[in-house]
C-alpha cells in the first residue's frame with residue numbers, strides 16, 4: 001500500500017521579489033498531523049513561505065499542494081473558499097475586524113468558507129478561550145492576549161486540516177505564551193490538524209520540533 005499523500009507538498013518552489021531569490025525549496029513535505037516550527041533568521045522567507053502555502057501569494061515557480069489541492073492552479077475565488085475551509089491563519093497582524101463583535105468575527109470566518117452559520121461552534125470556542133460572556137464585545141475592548149486567543153479561535157472555527165501561524169507569541173508574556181500554545185495544540189489535536197508555526201521565539205523551541213530551517217542563501221544576490 002502506498003503511503004498517504006502529505007498534507008503539504010512543495011515541489012520546485014522558487015520565489016523572487018524585485019529580481020532577488022527569496023525562497024528556493026526543491027522538495028518539502030509535511031505529513032498530516034506533523035506539528036512543528038519553521039525557523040530561520042530575519043529575512044529568510046518564513047512569512048513568504050506561509051503566504052505561499054496559504055495561497056495568498058503565488059510563487060514565481062513550483063507546485064504547492066495542500067490537502068490534495070494544487071493551490072496555484074485554482075481560480076482566486078475557489079482558492080479563497082479552499083483556504084477558508086482547509087487552512088487556519090494566525091498572522092503577526094491579527095486582522096481582527098474591529099467593527100464586528102467577537103462572535104461576529106468567528107461567524108465571518110464561517111461565511112468566508114461558505115459554511116452555514118454554526119452558533120454552537122462559535123459559543124463553544126468563545127467559552128474555550130475564556131470569552132464566553134463577552135461574545136458581544138469588540139476586539140478593541142480586549143487585552144493583547146485575549147485578542148491573540150480570539151485570532152486562534154477564528155483560525156480553527158472551521159476545523160481546518162492545517163493551521164499556519166506567523167510569530168503568534170512574540171508579543172506575549174510567558175503565561176500567555178504557554179496558554180496560547182496549549183490552545184493551539186489542543187485545537188489541533190481535537191480537529192486532527194497540523195500546526196506549523198514560523199517563529200524566533202525560543203520558548204516554542206522547547207515544545208515543538210523544527211520542521212524546516214530556512215537560510216538566506218540569496219540575500220544580496222540580485223539577478
Ligand SMILES: Nc1ncnc2c1ncn2[C@@H]1O[C@H](COP(=O)(O)OP(=O)(O)OP(=O)(O)O)[C@@H](O)[C@H]1O
Nearest residue numbers: 017018022040041042043044045046047048049200
Ligand atoms: N513586497 C516585498 N518587496 C520586496 N522585498 C520583499 C517583499 N516581501 C518580502 N520581501 C523580501 O523577501 C525576503 C523574505 O521576507 P520574509 O518577510 O518572508 O522573511 P521572514 O523570514 O519572515 O523575516 P522576519 O523573521 O523578519 O519576519 C526579505 O529579504 C524581504 O525583504
